[in-house]
Amino acid sequence: MxxxxxxxxxxxxxxxxxxxxxxxxxxxxxxxxxxxxxxxxxxxxxxxxxxxxxxxxxxxxxxxxxxxxxxxxxxxxxxxxxxxxxxxxxxxxxxxxxxxxxxxxxxxxxxxxxxxxxxxxxxxxxxxxxxxxxxxxxxxxxxxxxxxxxxxxxxxxxxxxxxxxxxxxxxxxSHLPEQDALYGEDEITDKSQRFLAGEMVREQLMRQLGEELPYATTVEIEQFEVDGALLRIGAVIWVERDGQKAIVIGKGGERLREIGAKARIQMERLFGSKVFLQTWVRVREGWSDDEAALRAFGYHD
Missing domain, CATH: 3.40.50.300 (P-loop containing nucleotide triphosphate hydrolases)
Known part of the structure; x- marks a missing residue:
């Protein structure tokens, strides 16, 4: 049986x-x-x-x-x-x-x-x-x-x-209903590559910044283009204050380069292709307590 x-x-x-x-x-x-x-x-x-x-x-x-x-x-x-x-x-x-x-x-x-x-x-x-x-x-x-x-x-x-x-x-x-698969065998998530790219950048922010600063950051993918075998991705890191922007960029841009380099490696692993990643840091005051800003950054119910 x-x-x-x-x-x-x-x-x-x-x-x-x-x-x-x-x-x-x-x-x-x-x-x-x-x-x-x-x-x-x-x-x-x-x-x-x-x-x-x-x-x-x-x-x-x-x-x-x-x-x-x-x-x-x-x-x-x-x-x-x-x-x-x-x-x-x-x-x-x-x-x-x-x-x-x-x-x-x-x-x-x-x-x-x-x-x-x-x-x-x-x-x-x-x-x-x-x-x-x-x-x-x-x-x-x-x-x-x-x-x-x-x-x-x-x-x-x-x-x-x-x-x-x-x-x-x-x-x-054993607790699931008897039925056919709900997704194809090669599907692993409902999220787009664009969304996952933003998450890979945000992961590095969580890992590399101090105690409070990661919670004042979010990531928006402005560019996601397939150029032959290359993915061209542009990511904006949003913070709430100018002082936070300076911390994310780091001395001579060193920290931002490291965040980008490690995120790119993760993207190449997940997407199975070469990635050209550019990152920028911009300020939007109080975005984490602004419902309109959250919706603009992709936090939809």
Whole structure:
């Protein structure tokens, strides 16, 4: 008897910086979602399409789900990201709640309650088990966080090292409807190359700048042209103040060149072609708390 093919949507949910994007990339087998050590690196809802012989997971990678702090303290950007995270629960078949091994706090509980409230089966994904110093603490930890909570399955994994992924895939697929693949076998995301190019630049901003500055930056792709075997890409990095512009450019333009060089390497890897990348830095005051600016920069509900 042949195993039926299953396909459906999987919300990848959790508090900020638990490895949701790393997990999405690991399952897809390609870098479709940017990654950095900083919380809230992911700003957009993004589909990662992971196709296997037995089924297809359409992974909805989202910004970290966190309590809305209210309009008095949250910027328009924060409100946008919370809407994107909550919107990921619409029309999905199962949720993967990602937590960091050895940790469970109020934010994890908040994410769990949001999923249960949506009536979704919740597969608990305990990430970064490779970082646990005391491996014997894992089973008591799993028992503790499962008590009083209803999980469809619990899977300890390391998304970075790609361990424990096969049982996770099998488990998640069991909750999806029997149907044909929703996307072609060669499709890995619903986002355009233009969008992904902007994300590759923004990833380097998140990785190379100080604590606060990355959150005051966004990237707009002004040029994306195919010139034979070459991609010509022009990226504008937007900041909120002149002082921030100077920091992004760096002494003699050194930092901007490094950001561009590393982003270009990532683009060439993902797109499979040579890239000529130009970058500029411009100022638009208060863009992150301006709904019109957010829409202009591609943050659409």
């Amino acid at each position: 042949t195993t039926p093919y299953r396909a459906g949507h999987v919300a990848v949910i959790g508090r900020p910086n638990v490895g949701k994007s790393t997990l999405t990339n690991a399952l897809v087998g390609a870098k479709v979602s940017i990654v950095s050590p900083r919380p809230q690196t992911t700003r957009h809802r993004l589909l990662g399409i992971a196709t296997f012989p037995e089924g297809q997971l359409v992974l909805v990678d989202t910004p970290g789900l966190h309590r809305d702090q209210g309009k008095s303290t949250a910027t328009a950007m924060h409100r946008w990201m919370n809407r994107a995270a909550r919107g990921a629960l619409e029309g999905v078949d199962v949720a993967a709640l990602v937590v960091r091994a050895g940790q469970w706090d109020e934010a994890d509980g908040f994410a769990y309650e949001a999923l249960r409230g949506a009536g979704l089966p919740v597969v608990l994904v305990v990430n970064q088990v490779d970082r646990l110093k005391d491996k014997s603490a894992l089973l008591p930890y799993l028992a503790q966080i499962s008590e009083g909570r209803e999980f469809a399955a619990v899977h300890p994994i390391s998304a970075l090292k790609r361990t424990g992924l096969q049982p996770l895939v099998k488990s998640v697929l």
